[in-house]
Amino acid sequence: MSSRDDAAGLRCPRCRKPAVPAHAPFCSAPCRDRDLLDWLEERHVLPGPPAEDGDAGPEGAAAQGR
Numbered sequence: 001m002s003s004r005d006d007a008a009g010l011r012c013p014r015c016r017k018p019a020v021p022a023h024a025p026f027c028s029a030p031c032r033d034r035d036l037l038d039w040l041e042e043r044h045v046l047p048g049p050p051a052e053d054g055d056a057g058p059e060g061a062a063a064q065g066r
């Protein structure tokens with residue numbers, strides 16, 4: 001009768017449905033995955049210097065000698 005099944009009253013942060021213990025604090029695997037992906041994407045955009053591809057090696061000059 002009591003609502004003891006909803007993972008201690010947790011709610012899915014994505015869709016606000018009652019969370020299930022198996023996927024707490026989310027309501028389902030898709031919601032959990034979606035949130036994880038969002039989190040990873042946010043982490044991906046880190047401010048920093050762009051990786052430069054300085055491929056101007058001495059190879060070009062070496063090819064000039066006959």
Ligand SMILES: [Zn+2]
Binds near residue numbers: 013026027031
């Ligand atoms: Zn959900």
